[in-house]
Amino acid sequence: MSDDPLFQPAQVGDISVKNRIVMAPLTRSRAAAREVPSDLAPTYYRQRAGAGLIVTEGTQIRPDGQGYVSTPGIYSPAQLDGWKKVTDAVHEAGGRIVAQIWHVGRISHPDLIGGAQPVAPSAIRANSKTFLPNGDFGPVGEPRALTLDDIKAVVEDFGRAAKNAVSAGFDGVEIHGANGYLIDQFLKDGANKRTDEYGGPIENRVRFMTEVVDATVVAIGAGRVGIRLSPVTPSNDISESNPQPLFDLAVSELSRRKIAFIHMVEGATQGPRDIVPDFDFAKLRNLFGGTYIANNGYNGEFARERVANGEVDLVAFGRYFISNPDLVERIRRNAPFAEPDRATFYGGGEKGYTDYPTLEVA
Template identity: 50%
Template sequence: MLNALWTPVTAGDLALPHRLAMAPMTRDRSTPEGVPTEMNAEYYAQRASHAVIITEGTQPSPDGQGYLLTPGLHTEEQTAGWRKVVDAVHAAGGRIVVQLMHAGRIAHPDNTPHGRQPVAPSAVRPAGTMFTASGPREMPEPRALSTGEVAATVEDFRRAAAAAVAAGADGVEIHGANGYLVHQFLSANTNLRTDRYGGSLHGRIRFAVEVAAAVADEIGAGRTGFRVSPGNPHNDIREDDTRALYEALVPELARLDLAYLHLLHGDDEDLLDTLRGLWPGALFLNRPDADLPTRARDIADGRADVVTVGRAALANPDLVERVRSGAPLNTPDPATFYGGGAAGYTDYPPYAA
């Protein structure tokens, strides 16, 4: 069954040598100014044998930052930092796509360069706390973006995508999942707007489609991916109309002829099959807790074209080689997932045969 992982596949302009890709994972190890470092370059280059690396979420603007020490793509210094990362991955024979993530209301002013109130579709405070330099803090009520500011945020994504390609990246993935800004527009519990970006299903999907269209226009549809997580309640999202929502969104994205749709799957197998049928291009599938035979079966059965792996890729820089050879896997250390230095980041050992 694992043989299904090792055939080449094309996703838009991405020619991939096999089907096992690295999922995006926040690691909180950039500089306070959001600039990727030499250590970040080493981390990604170590994992270059994956079919493609999808990077950690990268803010397209100062307002897009939610967490400490996450990278950005809205200054020249940040673009130069990403160029080091991309060059290192390419030198190691890999391919890399930068994920653009605007955190929206999942933020705290203490974590941003300007200290301003977070922004969101509507002024709805999320439940929970945000880790800051001074410890966990309640997330404040966000400020609702004006109609004009929503359109300006679309342009922030466009500019960040251009910066990613200027840094040499093979493409961009738009983060429309996990309760961050794009997902906040999609969900009725976080989007209470009455302008053209709210109300009906068509209104709530408008921002997501406009962002995808702007990025595709700027860097080419064949370099643009889009991530969704239907039914995912993460970050205080409550979707009461999941099936109708994604049955409306996915065909609109499909009309843009994007390189791929990246689906973070929950437990609704019927919805997965429905969305597979609505998406004519390459489908990247992430089943967070599935074993590799299950992931390979998704490819063999036509449910997915590429499977993305998170924690196993984090802990095994040579995951592809280990899976091919049947070698045992390193165990990831959750205590070092977020923040810190090389420990739990670049020091996971490759397998010694």
């Protein structure tokens, strides 16, 4: 199988990977007290170290960046100690792992962030829900608009989170710029109604994203920085009236910064790939000079085809990595994928987390 395009090594910026299969970020809501990665997290990620690259679950850069119950952070010494156990386990198993660093912006609730008000580019409440500490799945809170000083502080905290990630042993970071969270809120006109230098024309709306990227590049180097984008997804009540020129500009700016990769949600997150049929993802791939990681609706055959044709460089799989810790081996053997138990996606312990079976050794 040495000629299988999915099993060729690749260079992703400064990160060498053994194959073209990526584990996508997957929120599991299993962090322990004080948003520290749980004692099960090293086992969970080590089991999946067959991937060429693992991207962790979304990991908040500071307390008010949290949007769901029991998601881990990357800002306290205890959290970094917890993540060091994860990175050590993955590296011992021969894997590579980057931390997905995020701030959820308006997709939060005061009960999750110490009674504070969620923040956003504009004071527009999202028609979205989240998991709360009392067990409810309820509407997100009313946000306040970030001031210019607030924006500067968030940018600095992204850079600090990147530095923390590398100190905890990560091979790099993926900035979460997708799925209706804070960076996506600044990018898209459905959530960004600002009239200052961060709002209005697309040149202004990409500014927050580029400042965050610049801060992480200064912190750890461009070759260890990637970003996830979702140009046309409606997730978390996000919308954009004219996505093609916006993302043409955004990706061009990212390419100029020579970051390691972009991780593209092609279509609606966990939904149809053709939700905006005339959107040109191939153009974005051609505009970007680094590694293009594709995500959404892939199986082994489709992934092989697109990598072989040079349409994408790597392919990320999400929910099937939940139920197939040996997903890479299943793709290698063309074996069927086990279906995940949706009831155990969020919260809980070993069940649906570290107890999925693997194939017998060939």
